[in-house]
Amino acid sequence: MSNVVTRFAPSPTGHLHIGGARTAIFNWLLARHFGGRFVLRIEDTDTERSKQEYTDSILASMKWLGLDWDGDLIYQSERFDIYNSYIDRLLESGHAYWCECPPDEVEKMREEARAKGLKPRYNGRCRSRDLGPGDGRVVRLKAPAEGRIVFDDLVKGTVAFDVAELDDMVLRRSDGAPTYNLAVVVDDATMGVTHVLRGDDHLSNTPKQILLYQALGFDLPRFGHVPMILGPDRKKLSKRHGAKAVIEYEQYGLLPQALVNYLVRLGWSHGDQEIFALEELVEKFGTENLNSSAAGFDPDKLEWLNGHYLRETSPEELARLVLPFVAAEGFDVDASRLAQLVPLFRERANNLVELARVMRFMLVPAAEVEYDAAAVAKALTEEGRRHVAGVREALVALGTFDREGCEKAIHDYVEGNGLKFKQVAPAVRVAVVGAMGGPGLPDMMALLGRDDVLARLDRAVAL
Ligand code: GLU
DSSP, rough: OOOOOOEEESSSSSSSHHHHHHHHHHHHHHHHHTOEEEOOOOOOOTTTTTTTTHHHHHHHHHHTTTTTOSSSOEEEOOOOOHHHHHHHHHHHHTEEEEEOOOOEEEEHHHHHHHTTSSSSOOOOTTTTOOOOOOOEEEEEOOOOSOEEEEEETTTTTEEEEEGSSSOOEEEEEETTTOOHHHHHHHHHTTTTTTTEEEGGGGGTHHHHHHHHHHHTTTTOOOOEEEEBOOOOTTTBBEEEEGGGBBHHHHHHHOHHHHHHHHHHHTTTTTOOOOOOHHHHHHHHHGGGGGGOOOOBBOOHHHHHHHHHHHHHHHHHHHHHHHHHHHTTTTOOOOHHHHHHHHHHGGOOOHHHHHHHHTHHHHSOOOOOOOOOOOHHHHHHHHHHHHHHHHHHOOOOOHHSOOOOHHHHHHHHHHHHOOOOHHOOOOOHHHHHSSSOOSHHHHHHHHHHOOHHHHHHHHHHOOO
């Protein structure tokens, strides 16, 4: 099935949201699974609402998610001539007609239909008037009067619509711009799209598009409509539920693999497996296991998955990813230094913002360590300070200042003075990092290096 062609067709009227991202991921996976093509098409026919900044943002999010596309990026706004040539064809073959009914009259016709308990629709007044082009005129499809449109949806199974319920839809607006349904059908058909996977908010467009495929004599693709993502309360997903745009997740410090993995599982399953490497998704993805019931967004699970990926990523890669977040905290550190620190701290963070924050005290100079007042009061008593000074001496005398050396220095001081570890360690810990808690003390000391550790101990003793 290597002729599989899928597409993602965002309208650049906002940033890429998780619903759109999930649609993009499904289409990308399907194309990659079959070794086919994945087309990216910017649906910017609505020139008022479409903005280049949103196109840029959507593209940046696609790249961040790792969703590469095949061939050139397509802008519908550059294809108006193509759409018009297909509209001309429909006019010539008698499948479309010019209509001069002004919008307020069409609205009246709709209201009349509504009042009779019928579906609101245009009453076909211009159907057989044989009008030509003219100011304010639109082109409408001459929809068949009756019949049923039935298709086998990849997600929902058999879906049927009564043609009598469909309008003679507008194909070309009075300003010359093509409508969404016309442009989508011309593009999907001429780009050889074999599978149209999209949100089920588009389900009602599909019968209209099928009429157009038929009128234009194109083969139909397979359609699949995935249910919308809901909030944890099963209501329409919104910001209130903690859902963000993809770009916000990036800023928030999520790893792209975590978001991809999470979104795929919100609508597709493979047994009860939760964690998938990207290659595994490509290998296993198929439309058979797309869920027909809507999934609820769960920010805690996303956070949990992100924590998982934080711990799975190599230190070098994680250092590269966390670097901008560390820089945003005001530190100028190189990635190789961060690669040493991250293995020690990643257990304590669920996202890159947190990871940068928990490493903060390792990055500040001794003079800027923030001492937690309660920890100081508890651990840096007079006796505690004496032990800090004692350990300091042992550290000065140390040959190689590494993890084992630091551990031995503390140990020797404790043993040599007939003390217990817990009488000494908390004071040294607070002196070095400013607070209780944190990773192993010798690990942190070795990473800070001798000069920094001694300076911190001196500062603590003098507090
Ligand atoms: N441009 C449409 C949207 O952003 C998608 C069209 C489609 O997938 O057919 O909702």
